[in-house]
Each structure stands twice: as C-alpha cells, then as structure tokens.
Amino acid sequence: MSSKRIYLDHSATTPVAEEVIEAMEPYFSEKFGNPSSLHSFGRESRDALEKSRKQIADFIGARPSEIIFTGVGTEADNLAIMGVAFSENAAFGTKNQRNHIITSKIEHPAVRETCKYLEKRGWKITWLDVNSEGLINPRDVENAITKETILVTIMHVNNEIGTIQPIEEIGKICAKHKVYFHTDAVQSYGKISINVKKMNIDLLSASAHKIYGPKGIGFLYVHQDVKIVPITHGGGHETGLRSGTENIPGIVGFAKATELASKNMKSEAERIGKMKDKLVKELLKIPGSRINGSKDQRIYVNINISFEGVEGEALLLRLDEKGIAVSTGSACSSKSLEPSPVLTAIGLKPEQAHGSLRITFGKENREEDIDYIAEQIKNVVGSLRKISPFKKNW
Amino acid sequence: MEQYNKKVMQHFLKPKNVGEIKNPDGVGKVGNLVCGDIMHVFIKVKEIKGKDTIYQIKFQTLGCAAAVATSDVVIDLAKGKTIQDALKITNQDVVRELGGLPAIKVHCSLLAEQALSEAIYDYMIKKGKKVPKELEEKHKRNQEHEKNFHDKFKCEK
Numbered sequence: 001m002s003s004k005r006i007y008l009d010h011s012a013t014t015p016v017a018e019e020v021i022e023a024m025e026p027y028f029s030e031k032f033g034n035p036s037s038l039h040s041f042g043r044e045s046r047d048a049l050e051k052s053r054k055q056i057a058d059f060i061g062a063r064p065s066e067i068i069f070t071g072v073g074t075e076a077d078n079l080a081i082m083g084v085a086f087s088e089n090a091a092f093g094t095k096n097q098r099n100h101i102i103t104s105k106i107e108h109p110a111v112r113e114t115c116k117y118l119e120k121r122g123w124k125i126t127w128l129d130v131n132s133e134g135l136i137n138p139r140d141v142e143n144a145i146t147k148e149t150i151l152v153t154i155m156h157v158n159n160e161i162g163t164i165q166p167i168e169e170i171g172k173i174c175a176k177h178k179v180y181f182h183t184d185a186v187q188s189y190g191k192i193s194i195n196v197k198k199m200n201i202d203l204l205s206a207s208a209h210k211i212y213g214p215k216g217i218g219f220l221y222v223h224q225d226v227k228i229v230p231i232t233h234g235g236g237h238e239t240g241l242r243s244g245t246e247n248i249p250g251i252v253g254f255a256k257a258t259e260l261a262s263k264n265m266k267s268e269a270e271r272i273g274k275m276k277d278k279l280v281k282e283l284l285k286i287p288g289s290r291i292n293g294s295k296d297q298r299i300y301v302n303i304n305i306s307f308e309g310v311e312g313e314a315l316l317l318r319l320d321e322k323g324i325a326v327s328t329g330s331a332c333s334s335k336s337l338e339p340s341p342v343l344t345a346i347g348l349k350p351e352q353a354h355g356s357l358r359i360t361f362g363k364e365n366r367e368e369d370i371d372y373i374a375e376q377i378k379n380v381v382g383s384l385r386k387i388s389p390f391k392k393n394w
Numbered sequence: 395m396e397q398y399n400k401k402v403m404q405h406f407l408k409p410k411n412v413g414e415i416k417n418p419d420g421v422g423k424v425g426n427l428v429c430g431d432i433m434h435v436f437i438k439v440k441e442i443k444g445k446d447t448i449y450q451i452k453f454q455t456l457g458c459a460a461a462v463a464t465s466d467v468v469i470d471l472a473k474g475k476t477i478q479d480a481l482k483i484t485n486q487d488v489v490r491e492l493g494g495l496p497a498i499k500v501h502c503s504l505l506a507e508q509a510l511s512e513a514i515y516d517y518m519i520k521k522g523k524k525v526p527k528e529l530e531e532k533h534k535r536n537q538e539h540e541k542n543f544h545d546k547f548k549c550e551k
C-alpha cells in the first residue's frame with residue numbers, strides 16, 4: 001500500500017467537515033432533548049430543528065414547512081414516489097386512476113427500484129431513454145404524458161456520468177400538464193444552485209453525506225400544494241409525513257453543510273473545474289480512452305472515462321494499491337455482474353463499460369496532485385494492458 | 395462488497411506467470427460469458443520420463459482481480475504436471491489454492507479451468523493424440539460457451 005492517499009470518490013460519500021462536526025457536537029448529549037417534548041430540553045432541540053429547516057428551505061427557495069427530514073436520500077426518493085403513487089390524488093384501483101409514472105433509464109437505484117416495485121404492482125412506468133451524451137430530451141417527457149400520468153421523476157445530476165438534466169424545461173412541461181415533478185438532487189444539491197419555485201419542482205430529494213455532512217440524513221422538499229401520503233407511520237412527526245423522533249445532530253449537521261456549500265459553491269466550481277479539466281486532458285492522452293457522457297452539460301466534479309482492453313475492477317484495485325480511491329461501472333464489480341445500466345443506456349458496449357472509471361473530486365483535492373494521479377492511472381492502465389490478451393499496440 | 399483475501403491480492407497485483415509463448419504446442423482462448431473477461435493460456439509440452447509433461451505455461455487475461463489471480467494460480471498448479479494430471483485440475487482446486495474467493499467471484503475461476511483444458515485439447519489435436527472422451531465433451535461445452543460469448547460481446551480476439 002502506498003503512503004499517499006488520494007480520495008477521488010466524492011460522489012459515493014464525503015468526509016464530514018470540521019465545522020459540521022462542531023455544529024453537531026452539542027446535540028448528542030448536552031442538548032439531547034426530544035423536539036416533541038414541551039420542556040426546555042425539548043425546546044432546545046425543537047429550536048435547532050426549525051432553524052435548520054429554515055436554513056435549508058432558504059437555500060432552495062422553499063418554505064420551511066415544505067422540508068421533510070428523512071433518514072437518507074434513498075428514503076426521500078421512496079417517499080416522493082410512493083407518497084404520490086399511494087395518495088388519493090392517484091386514486092389507484094379506481095376508474096379514474098392516474099397510475100402512470102414517467103422516469104428515465106439512468107436513475108439511481110433509489111428511484112429505479114422504487115418504480116420497479118410499483119410496476120410489479122400494477123403501475124405503468126415509462127422508462128425514457130437518454131441520448132449518447134446521457135441527456136434526457138424534454139420533448140420525450142412531454143410526449144410520454146397521458147391523462148393517467150401523475151408523476152415525472154427525473155434526476156438532476158447523474159451519479160455515474162455527472163450529466164445535468166434539463167430539469168427546468170421538464171419542470172415547465174410538468175407544470176403545463178399539471179403533472180407532479182420530482183427530481184433526485186442528491187448529486188447536485190450544494191453544487192449547483194437550485195430554486196424549486198423558479199424551476200417548477202414539486203418534490204426534491206437531497207442527502208447530507210454527499211456535501212460534507214453526516215451519513216443517514218436526507219430531506220424531501222414537498223411543495224405545499226402537493227398532497228402525498230407517508231410511507232412511515234407512527235407519531236406524526238414532520239407534518240405526519242415521516243414519523244420517528246428527528247435525528248437532531250444529523251439535521252443540524254445537514255444545515256451546517258448546506259451553509260458551507262452555499263458559501264463555497266462558486267469558488268469550488270471554479271477550482272475543481274480547472275483541476276478536472278486538467279486531469280481529463282492528461283487522461284485522454286492515454287490511447288484507447290474515451291469520456292462517457294456529455295462534456296459540457298456535466299457537473300464539475302465528475303470524470304467518467306473508459307479505457308479499452310482493461311477491466312474496471314482490476315483498475316480500481318491497482319489504483320487503490322497506489323493510494324488512489326475511485327469507482328467503476330464494470331460488470332465485474334457489480335452485484336448483478338451486469339455492466340452499469342447508465343453506461344448501457346448511453347450506448348456503451350459491454351466491453352467499453354467494462355473498462356470504465358469514475359473519478360469524482362471534492363474539497364480536499366489539490367491541483368498539485370493531478371500530475372501524480374494522471375501518472376498512476378497511466379501506469380496502471382499500461383500494466384493491465386500488458387497482461388491482457390488484446391493484441392493492439394497501445 | 396466481500397473483500398479479496400491477501401493471497402488473491404498478491405496474485406492479482408504481482409502475477410508471476412504472465413506472458414505469451416512463441417510457437418506454443420497448445421493455446422486455449424476462452425471468454426467469460428457472465429461479464430466479458432477473456433483469458434488465453436499457452437503451453438509447451440515435452441516428454442519427461444516417458445510422459446507428456448507441461449514444461450512451460452503462460453497466461454494473458456483481461457479481467458477482474460479474481461480473473462487475474464485464478465489465471466496465475468492455475469498456471470502454478472499445471473506447471474510441470476503431466477497432461478494427464480493437468481486435466482484433473484478443477485476450478486475448485488484453484489479456489490482452494492487461493493484460500494477462497496468471494497462467492498460472487500467463483501465464476502471467474504471457471505475461466506481458468508476452461509482455458510487450461512482448451513490449451514491441452516489444442517495440443518492434442520495438433521499432435522494427433524487421442525483426445526479422451528471427457529475432454530472432448532468439455533471442449534464441446536466450451537465451444538458452445540464461446541459461441542454465446544461472442545454473440546454477447548462481439549469483441550475482437
């Protein structure tokens with residue numbers, strides 16, 4: 001194992017920021033009250049909860065009452081989709097049912113599997129294709145809408161290839177046709193500015209651990225006119241939509257992480273963007289390499305690149321040995337032994353998805369390290385090609 | 395995900411048996427239908443103490459860490475063995491030698507067994523040797539597998 005350790009997997013998760021830990025600290029044992037309690041202990045927690053809710057609401061242009069804290073981003077996605085699907089509005093099982101949901105082939109499993117779950121139980125799901133750049137065509141969304149459509153759920157930024165979907169246009173279309181619009185913003189929240197009202201977003205999911213906040217806390221924004229039903233039942237917390245005693249340290253941490261993201265968003269976009277461009281330029285010098293996904297409609301932290309004639313898991317593990325942590329969409333590294341559905345959806349052949357690598361930058365990354373990273377990737381690709389039976393002269 | 399053990403990682407990071415043999419007596423080329431990995435095995439055979447013996451053997455693999463490690467180990471196991479004994483090597487032997495593989499990775503070890511038996515088959519055919527019935531059947535299965543592999547992956551070889 002190398003002594004140098006460079007983390008380049010920030011779309012998987014991020015380290016919790018010092019300031020976030022500090023902000024959370026008092027809420028473990030000093031201010032531990034249950035926000036539902038009427039005494040001063042409870043009030044302390046309730047104040048922190050509502051202050052955090054307001055901070056987050058302000059950041060996306062929502063009202064505090066529209067923010068529902070959830071256990072994770074995944075839960076927010078589940079609540080959005082099933083909350084709409086099971087609502088009275090959808091009238092499932094009746095003559096006037098609206099049991100049609102439109103989504104895409106590149107959604108995170110939290111959305112994809114929830115839609116599949118509904119599909120098995122009688123819901124009609126339209127799985128929209130993306131183009132070879134990994135982008136949804138808003139016109140396809142419009143064409144797919146029928147009388148029965150109740151919800152469109154399209155992610156903002158894709159977690160594998162980093163493509164930014166045209167959610168503003170999709171939002172407009174949904175508003176025009178009076179169809180709810182949910183977006184999974186787990187990979188964009190805190191990186192791109194979002195205004196739910198301007199963008200006509202009815203429901204939006206986010207997660208703290210992608211933006212230097214703690215794991216195990218997310219939220220769902222639900223526009224006040226959207227009536228959804230809970231999927232977790234109990235004491236009626238979070239306006240009845242997510243019962244269970246609130247994770248106050250997590251929520252306070254999420255608010256702090258949001259504040260930091262809001263402050264640093266612009267400068268980080270520029271700093272990381274530059275670093276990313278430099279690495280892309282270096283990596284494309286490796287013969288038989290290609291960038292997957294759009295080059296300009298793309299979040300600044302993401303590189304997804306394929307190398308012909310090598311396998312991604314092997315690449316990942318040999319880089320790990322050099323202290324570099326990345327991720328891959330190779331079939332060999334997935335539980336299903338199928339290549340990443342996202343890479344397949346943008347038209348990659350299995351052998352191209354096979355050699356794919358995802359590099360995602362974050363705040364601890366430094367430009368000085370780019371040369372080292374490029375060098376190591378070049379070496380490892382070379383070493384794997386040497387043991388591969390492909391006869392090309394790289 | 396279930397992690398690889400130290401031995402697997404050693405064979406993956408520093409395989410000792412990589413290479414291509416010029417003018418080999420037998421070559422086995424197989425693909426893994428599950429995920430698109432490819433392995434080639436090259437052998438040289440000569441008579442030692444009256445028995446056909448694998449005295450040189452190398453591999454080339456495009457695949458995951460388990461594919462590389464199992465390739466390297468199957469070569470270790472077959473090196474210096476008579477053809478007869480080498481044919482008895484199974485993927486279970488390879489997995490055992492590695493001290494185990496994550497359950498989801500056991501299929502990679504099949505590739506190693508197949509590539510070795512294909513190399514031996516190729517050698518026997520080239521030298522006009524009589525192919526044992528079992529090997530003939532195995533070869534047929536491998537070929538079927540290869541056809542499916544190429545239908546699925548259409549990759550150059």
Ligand SMILES: Cc1ncc(COP(=O)(O)O)c(C=O)c1O
Pocket residue numbers: 011012072073074075077108110155157158159184186187207208209216217218
């Ligand atoms: C796009 C997207 N949606 C949802 C999630 C799930 O978030 P969480 O890990 O908080 O459940 C992730 C994280 O992997 C993601 O990238």
Ligand code: FES
Pocket residue numbers: 331332333426429430431457458459460461499502
């Ligand atoms: S050969 Fe692909 S999983 Fe090992």
